[in-house]
Amino acid sequence: MTTPSRATTPPAVVPALLPTVGGDLQVPLVTGGTVRYANLDIAASAPALHSVAERVAAFLPYYSSVHRGAGHGSAVSTAAYETARQTVAGFVGARPDDVVQFARHTTDAFNLLASAVPGEVVTLDVEHHANLLPWRRGATRTVIAAASVAATLEAVAAELARTPAALLAVTGASNVTGEILPLADLVAIAHRHGARIAVDGAQLVPHHRVHLAALDIDYLAFSGHKLYAPYGTGVLVGRRDWLEAAPPYLAGGGAVRAVSLDDVTWAGAPTRHEAGTPNVVxxxxxxxxxxxxxxxxxxxxxxxxxxxxxxxxxxxxALPGVRILRLWGRGEAELLGLATFTVDGIPAGLVSQYLSAEHGIGVRDGRFCAHPLLARLNGGATAVRASIGVGTTSDDVDRLLRALAELLRNGPSWSYGADSRPHPDPRPLPHWVGAPDRVS
Structure with missing residues (x-):
């Protein structure tokens, strides 16, 4: 008598949560033909939501000078700019007196904050360069993340107890491992030792709601291009006093109350740090x-x-030879929707170029602007990162897994040069791009 095999339940189909511009984009393959683009590089830059693109299209006819024009377009632009400030404040649960300071991106926001911090800054070694390098213009100390979350918290507390600091600057979630840090614990540790805390929300905010007032976070920075608004802006939200006391981030028109030939009276925040024509779009x-x-x-x-x-x-x-990079053990921290991995015997650059050239899948390879962390987790070598967002579907993920399985089984079907790029590469660029001599 034979035992009937158990039926396996097929994986559930997961559709996109929100429509994005380019969600149905067809891209060329080196082998000929086209395929729908599977964008699994959301952690680097997310496509615009349809609703965002529609809002921008509705606004553009009114685009004009902000704060200083008398025309109707200027009135609309000024209202839209200041209303956007209020919307961002509400989205992150800002306190009533918090400043919403528009910047170019997270890196710009933290460079601004670095010019305002009245003392030493403590960071972790797991940070993106945006939350490592700006602080080096002043006194800074780095805590090495330990092998567990609990031990890492103890190390942070010990460092702040050893020598007081003005600011603890930490990521909300690693852009390499996707691990979410325990912000409530870090806030409590910082405040207990007389420090403020700044959170790099570039990866966390697009995936998890963050409430400044509820968590008592002092400063939060994030980027529009990771929040499905790739129109060149970011934001720093936080306490007013340091920003009011700091010298203007840029000197120029719009940041002043009065100017004479030998004196200037600067405006208060946020205007103080937004000289020049702002990116109202x-x-x-x-x-x-x-x-x-x-x-x-x-x-x-x-x-x-x-x-x-x-x-x-x-x-x-489940794929042989594939290793996912993690800082802590399974279950130590909640994870975002990304995975950074290596493939035994195959350079990361070749993996990513193969996925794009032969399967129309976009991922990222490199050290992800987190060189110290990659040195710890992968000996400084590059890795591959796949990341998901509100426009990702189960088909995108399944295509990646099938393509990797095929690579492991058969190797690439195309030839690739020393730089891991397809050679030759017959894929045409859109005609409006032109023909650059070199793509870096």
Whole structure:
């Protein structure tokens, strides 16, 4: 008598949560033909939401000077810019007196804050360069993250107890491992030792709601281009006093109350640090993205990205020779929807070029502007990162896993040069791009 085989339940189909510009983009393959682009490079730069692009298109006819024009376009632009400030404040749960300071991106926001910090800064070694390098213009100390979350918290507390600091600057979630740091614990440690805390929210904010007032976070920075608003803006939100006391980040028009030939009276924050014509289009786009994410049903984004994250991690773990990079052990920290991995015997650059050239899949390879962390986790060598967002589907993840399995089984079907790029590369660029002599 034969035992009937157990039927296996096919994996659930996970559709996109929100439509994005380029979600149905067809891209060429080196082998001929086209395929729908599977964008799994969301952690680097996220595509615009349809609702964001539509808001920008509606605003553009009104685009004009901000704060100083008398025309109707200027009135609309000024209102849109200042309303965007209020929308961002609401999205991150800012306190009533917090400053919403528009910047170019997270890096710019932290460079601004670095010019305002009245003392020493403590960081972790797991940070993105945006949260490592700006502080080096002054006194800074680095805590080496330990082998567990608990031991890391103890190390931070010990460092702040050893020598007082003005600021603890930490990431909300690693852009390499996707591990989310225990912000409530870090806030408590910083405040207990008389320090403020700044959080790099570039990776965390697009995936998890962060409430400054509830968590008592002093400063939060994040980028529009990672929040489905790739129009060149970022933001620093936080306490007013340091920003009011700091010298203007840029000297120029718009940041002043009065100017004579030998004196200047600077405006208060946020105007103090926004000299020149502001990126009102970027601010409008960022506000629209905040509105779209805030309007999602409770836990919808969490469920969507958790389902895809688990599918991605389980699939990668099942592939022989594939290793996912992690700082801490399984279950130590909640994970974002990304995975950074290596493939035994195959350079990361070749893996990413193969996925693009032969399968139309976009991922990132490199050291992800987190060189000290890659030195710890991968000996300084490059790795591959796949990341998901609100526009990602289960088909995107499954295509990646199938393509990697094919690479492990058969190797690439095309030839690749010493730089890991396809050679030759017959894929045409859109005609409006032109023909650059060199793509770096």
């Amino acid at each position: 970027g601010a409008v786009a960022l506000a629209a993205a905040c509105e779209a994410l805030a309007a999602l049903p409770d836990a919808a984004q969490f469920r969507h990205e958790t389902d895809l994250r688990d599918r991605l991690h389980e699939g990668l773990t």
